Amino acid sequence: MNYLGPLWLLLSLLLVSTQAGADPQTLRVLAWPGYADADLVARFEQRYKVKVEVTLVGSDEALRNKMAEDRGGNFDVLAANTAEVHRYADQGLLQPLKPEQIPHTANQLTRFRDYSRIPDLVVAQHLYAIPYAWSDMGLIYDRQQFKQPPDSISSMWDPKYQGRVLAFNTSNHNFSLASLSLGGDPFHIPSAEFARVSDRLIELRRNVLTFYSLPEEAADLFRRHRVALLFANYGRQQLKQLRDAGADVGYVIPREGALAWLDCWAISRGAKDTRLASEWIDYMLEPQVSEALSTRQGLSNTLQEPDDASSASPLIWIRPVEDDRRRAALWQLIVSGERPPLVETSP
Numbered sequence: 001m002n003y004l005g006p007l008w009l010l011l012s013l014l015l016v017s018t019q020a021g022a023d024p025q026t027l028r029v030l031a032w033p034g035y036a037d038a039d040l041v042a043r044f045e046q047r048y049k050v051k052v053e054v055t056l057v058g059s060d061e062a063l064r065n066k067m068a069e070d071r072g073g074n075f076d077v078l079a080a081n082t083a084e085v086h087r088y089a090d091q092g093l094l095q096p097l098k099p100e101q102i103p104h105t106a107n108q109l110t111r112f113r114d115y116s117r118i119p120d121l122v123v124a125q126h127l128y129a130i131p132y133a134w135s136d137m138g139l140i141y142d143r144q145q146f147k148q149p150p151d152s153i154s155s156m157w158d159p160k161y162q163g164r165v166l167a168f169n170t171s172n173h174n175f176s177l178a179s180l181s182l183g184g185d186p187f188h189i190p191s192a193e194f195a196r197v198s199d200r201l202i203e204l205r206r207n208v209l210t211f212y213s214l215p216e217e218a219a220d221l222f223r224r225h226r227v228a229l230l231f232a233n234y235g236r237q238q239l240k241q242l243r244d245a246g247a248d249v250g251y252v253i254p255r256e257g258a259l260a261w262l263d264c265w266a267i268s269r270g271a272k273d274t275r276l277a278s279e280w281i282d283y284m285l286e287p288q289v290s291e292a293l294s295t296r297q298g299l300s301n302t303l304q305e306p307d308d309a310s311s312a313s314p315l316i317w318i319r320p321v322e323d324d325r326r327r328a329a330l331w332q333l334i335v336s337g338e339r340p341p342l343v344e345t346s347p
Contacts, residue, residue, distance in 0.1 A: 026051045027276055030066055030078035032263065033058070033214060034237060034297040035133070035284075044283050050276065058213040059170050060084055061328065067093055073270030077277040081261040083320045085129040086120035088266070095267045096126040101278035104285035105130060112302040119319060121264065129264035130281055132290075133299045135235025136258040136315050137173070143248045145228040153181045153254045157200075161228045162207050166218055168233035169211035171331035172321055173259060174201055177231070180256050180316075187319045198330055198340045205334055215241055223247060235261075240298030257314040 027050055029036055036054045045052055055075070057063045063080060064087075072093040080088065088094045099105055105113060112131040115121045121129050141150055145164070156165050156177075167174065176186035178200040179193070189197055205211075209225055212218040215234045219241045222230055232238045232251070239251045265281040267274055283289060290301035300306045321327060333340045 024049055024051045025273065025276065026053050027077065027273075027280060028075045029054045029280065030063070030075040030268075031056060032079055033216070034293065034299070035079050035263075037292070037296065040289055040292060044280065047283075048276065048279060052280075059168075060172060061170060067268075070270065072268040075268045076271040076273070077265060077267055077280050079132065079263050079265055080129070081263050081318060082118065082120040082129070083318050085264055085266055086123055086320055087324075089123040089126070089128045093269050094128045095269055095271060095274060096128060097130065097267060097281075098278065099127065099130075101275060102130060102282045102285070104282045107285060107287065108302045109305065118262070119317065129266040130285070131262055131264050131302045132281075132284055133293055133297075133301055134260065134262040135237065135299050136253060136260040137235050138232055138251050138253045138258045140222075140230040140232050140239055140242065140249050140251055142222075142226075142228050143250050145226075146250075149250055149252045150229060151252065151255050153177055153256050155229055155254075156231060157181070157203055157207055159207065163209050164226060164228040165208045166221055166227050166230040167204060167208050167211050168218075168231055169213050169335065170233065171327040172324055173233060173318075174204070174331060175327045176259060176318070176321070178204065180259075186259065186316060188322045194326070194330070195340075198334060201331070201334050202339065205337070211335060219245060236298040236300075238298075253314060257316045259318055260315040261318050 029052055031054060033056050036052070041052045041054060055066065057066060060081070063078070063084060066075070067078070067088060072088070085094070108131065111117070115127055118131065121127060121131075139150055139153075139155065145161075155161070156167065175189065175197060178197045179189050180186045182197065182200060184193060184197070209221065209227060212221060215238045218230060218238060221227060222242060223245065230238070236251065239249065242249050265284060267277045271277045285303070287303060290303045293299055294301050294304070330340045
């Protein structure tokens with residue numbers, strides 16, 4: 001009697017059953033708040049029959065810490081600004097992209113497709129990121145407390161508003177702002193100037209209510225503590241949040257110019273499936289997804305020109321800084337209430 005036929009059939013049925021019950025593939029996404037909303041994630045999961053695991057971060061420092069864990073091996077695709085992209089590419093934490101696997105780049109505005117003209121996207125002749133969203137980082141002010149809109153970054157240091165100013169808890173941007181307020185280069189602070197810039201940040205710490213981390217936190221603090229002035233690290237996303245909540249607020253680009261960021265999607269060195277990661281980036285560039293980003297978050301996408309005149313404002317696109325480790329070490333002392341040494345050597 002031949003048992004091979006029934007045995008083979010049984011094994012085949014067991015194999016099919018095992019495959020049917022197997023967990024779906026997981027795409028691990030590292031992003032900022034508002035970049036991977038649940039309904040958009042669910043649509044991607046349904047389309048590609050995968051599971052998406054989203055981890056959110058609220059600062060460049062938090063993003064760096066996440067990327068430092070297992071040297072990027074815990075994530076497949078991430079959102080980061082151009083300066084951070086350059087940093088991760090130099091550290092070998094990213095994979096070069098294949099634009100042909102991201103066909104929706106053809107829908108982007110011309111200036112976002114000319115990668116050679118956007119600093120920090122191309123490193124060592126390899127493309128490492130695709131532009132996704134951008135915003136200036138202006139000042140949000142309470143119209144009831146300002147007879148005239150503030151016109152300078154130095155308004156954050158005005159003792160008239162002591163305890164009613166909100167700033168963002170980050171080292172790089174705060175050193176850049178302090179340097180800019182003193183008339184210096186925001187991204188390349190000479191060693192001899194660090195003491196003066198640090199003192200400027202100590203003055204800021206004494207003037208602010210607190211340093212926030214997430215836009216929702218800032219919106220809550222703004223409403224509960226009658227805040228007069230807010231440095232909008234998340235840009236017009238925060239302006240929209242406050243206006244949606246009924247706050248009577250305005251938004252200005254200070255005369256010194258506004259720091260501005262361009263966030264991009266990149267693929268981590270630890271990506272398990274680079275094609276699936278590319279499909280995520282391509283999905284993010286679909287018109288309805290990019291439009292949802294702008295409608296819900298108030299951020300500019302790379303497919304449409306903004307309705308306002310922000311693109312004509314004096315913007316200072318963020319760049320890699322002279323020594324981010326030094327800035328981070330000094331900032332930890334400043335924000336904790338300690339005075340940094342008068343002479344600080346680079347780590």
